[in-house]
Structures are given as structure tokens and as C-alpha cells.
Amino acid sequence: MKRRALQALSTNLASRQPSAGRQASLRTWLYEPIGDDGECINSSHTVIGTPILRVNALKVNSAILAAKSPFFLKLFSNGMKESDDKQATLKIADSEEKAFMELLRFMYSGKLTPTTEPTLLVDILMVADKFEVISCMKLCGQRLIGLPMTLESAVLCLDLPSSIPVPAALTEAAKKFLAERYKQFLSSEFQDELMRVPLPGIMAILSSNQPGIASQEDVYDFVLRWADSRYPNSEERRKILSSCLLPLAPQVCSKTNxxxxxxxxxxxxxxxxxxxxxxxxxxxxxxxxxxxxxxxxxxxxxxxxxxxxxxxxxxxxxxxxxxxxxxxxxxxxxxxxxxxxxxxxxxxxxxxxxxxxxxxxxxxxxxxxxxxxxxxxxxxxxxxxxxxx
Missing domain, CATH: 2.60.210.10 (Apoptosis, Tumor Necrosis Factor Receptor Associated Protein 2; Chain A)
Structure with a gap:
């Protein structure tokens, strides 16, 4: 089913190209990540430690992609000329495939497929950042702001890599949602759930709800458990506690020091x-x-x-x-x-x-x-x- 969908998209993209002279072949190598030590594809098109799932070839308009993305501009203007290969090759994770195909559609049409799935929008946002398609990143941010905020979307938006520009309105909406949801964050019913909330969310919760907490000792215990769960490295954990979390509980901080x-x-x-x-x-x-x-x-x-x-x-x-x-x-x-x-x-x-x-x-x-x-x-x-x- 995936292969037929890719072939259909390839035909659709190629049919929209204004001239045959601009046509190029874009080959995507889809792989299953093994970890941080996985190797990239080398010149002989083999992978060390990273299994290839399949290779897809798409006919694309290099002018359209280059106009929307500095990454593709460099790929088509330099990468193909410096290589004996007649096809431009990309290596993407299998989990990125759906988002990447949505990105290609956007680069041709300027539109995203309607969706109410925050996970898909975040995936497209990250792929758009990877391939430097700024206009797509902005549209993903606008779409996310327009969706009703949920626990899943709030965590996704706050846990994005720092290199990805996230609209301030989206970040504030996510923090506000979490602060409101966890007014009683010391309640036992929320403890497992809170362990999955990233640092910006925990800071928003503490900043909003701290004045209403009866026991500073309970807040301190929660902060220690959360930091211990999220940051196994002791040096990183100590830095997060001292610079980000403990200052939000002044009474506790003065005792700790x-x-x-x-x-x-x-x-x-x-x-x-x-x-x-x-x-x-x-x-x-x-x-x-x-x-x-x-x-x-x-x-x-x-x-x-x-x-x-x-x-x-x-x-x-x-x-x-x-x-x-x-x-x-x-x-x-x-x-x-x-x-x-x-x-x-x-x-x-x-x-x-x-x-x-x-x-x-x-x-x-x-x-x-x-x-x-x-x-x-x-x-x-x-x-x-x-x-x-």
C-alpha cells in the first residue's frame, strides 16, 4: 500500500512540473534507526549498523524544491554535480516517511493535508526544519495553535528541540493548559502522568500553582522525583534542579542551600x-x-x-x-x-x-x-x- 501511494505521488508531482528540463530524480533511502551510533550511507550505498528498509525513486521538479528550500538548492546545484550519481539521494528514517511526503506536497501546492492530529503536524514541523522549508514550519505552527490543546499536543510542543522556532503563542497555550490541568499536581492520580511532562511544562506548573501549595516539603519531594526520573545523569540533574526548578520554590531553596x-x-x-x-x-x-x-x-x-x-x-x-x-x-x-x-x-x-x-x-x-x-x-x-x- 505504501509503495503504491509513493508511486501515485511521484506521478502526480512529475505531472505538475512546468518543463522537462527541470526534472530530476530524487531517491529516498528509508532506514530503521538503531541508535545514536548508526552510520550514514556511504559512497557505495551501503549502511553500516543501520538496516535499509527500502529505496524509493521520485521524479521531482528541482526548481520548485530549490526555490522553497536552501537544503534542496544546495543539493541540486552542488551535490549532484560533484557526484557521479545521476540521482539526488536523501536518507530519512522510516518514521519520517509520512511527514516527508506531506512536506513534498506542501512544496508543490503551498498547502498541507487537513488534519487534526498534533503528532503528524509536529512530525511535519520537524522534517520541515530538517530540510529548511521555513514556510512549512510557519504553517505547521499556525495549524497547531488552531487545534484544541490536549495533554499530548502540549507535551509535544514543549518537548521540541530548541533549534526549532516555535510560535510564542503556541508555547504559552501549552504552558497554560498544563498549569490549569495540574492545579492539584501533588495528587496521587497525576504522579505517573507528570513524569512524562518536559521541563518547560513542569516549570509552568510550579510557577502557576506554587502559591496555593500547603506543603513546601511535598513540592520539594515531587521536584526530586521528577528530576531523578527525567535526568539520569547526575551533573545534568543537579544543573536543572539548581538553575530551573528549586528557584521556583523559594522556601525550599533556602533550606536546600x-x-x-x-x-x-x-x-x-x-x-x-x-x-x-x-x-x-x-x-x-x-x-x-x-x-x-x-x-x-x-x-x-x-x-x-x-x-x-x-x-x-x-x-x-x-x-x-x-x-x-x-x-x-x-x-x-x-x-x-x-x-x-x-x-x-x-x-x-x-x-x-x-x-x-x-x-x-x-x-x-x-x-x-x-x-x-x-x-x-x-x-x-x-x-x-x-x-x-
């Missing part, structure tokens, strides 16, 4: 100032930015609870697919030796509901030998132990 972190591997050092700890009395708390050890995400929280100093290590993950044992150790630096001493050790499974941490009477902590030059130094060791069968 109170703890300085050094993370060489699975030994994490924390430093708190005496005045910061003193302000926790009688019922305050501080939380650290997220950190990753032994294949899991964690954060540290320090509390003053019922006149006790409480230190907790908590996991980011709510659902851990593999249950395994983790060794925890907490050390405090002490005067006068200025060496770390072990205050807590435990082995627990990642799926355990048990709280990991230690506590001490508040007065013994705040007035004890743990502050050196006005700073409290603690060290956390987290290591993977034996897998629990």
Missing part, C-alpha cells in the same frame, strides 16, 4: 553552620539536594524534633524494581581530634519502609564537641551490599 555537599563517590560530606542548626529549634528542618550512590537516589534531612537532633537518610525512589541490601554509615567530626567518629551503622534493603538515621538530645548536640570553627561536619557512606533473593 543550607547544606553543602561534596560527593567524590559513595562517600558524601555535608557541612552545616552552627547558626543554621540553632535556627532549627524547636521544630525546623533542612534538606540537602539529591545525590546518587550505589545506584539509587538519596537526600539527607536534618530536624529538630521533640528536643532531639535527628539526622535521616531518605530515598528518592518510591518504587524500587530490585530489592537489594545497602550498607549505611554516618560519621561526625569531633573535637579535639578533628577526626570522624562513627555514630551510626546499619544494613537495610532498598524496599524497606524503615527510616535510616540517628538522633541525640538537642542540648548535647548544639553544645557538644561537634562544631569546629562554627561548623558541623558529617560524612555519609552508602554502599551496595549483597543482593537479597
Amino acid at each position: 543550607a547544606i553543602q555537599i561534596d560527593q567524590p563517590s559513595c562517600i558524601v560530606d555535608f557541612t552545616l553552620k552552627h547558626e543554621q542548626c540553632a535556627r532549627l529549634f524547636p521544630s525546623g528542618s533542612i534538606r540537602s539536594p539529591p545525590f546518587h550512590c550505589a545506584g539509587h537516589g538519596f537526600f539527607l534531612s536534618v530536624h529538630c524534633m521533640m528536643e532531639h537532633f535527628v539526622l535521616l537518610i531518605q530515598k528518592l525512589e518510591h518504587n524500587v524494581p530490585v530489592t537489594e541490601a545497602i550498607d549505611y554509615k554516618i560519621e561526625f567530626k569531633k573535637k579535639p581530634s578533628l577526626e570522624f567518629v562513627t555514630k551510626y551503622m546499619q544494613t537495610a534493603t532498598t524496599g524497606s519502609k524503615e527510616t535510616i538515621g540517628c538522633k541525640a538530645p538537642w542540648s548535647k548536640f548544639i553544645d557538644g564537641p561537634w562544631f569546629i570553627d562554627g561548623k558541623f561536619h558529617l560524612r555519609v557512606h552508602i554502599n551496595r551490599a549483597v543482593v537479597v533473593r
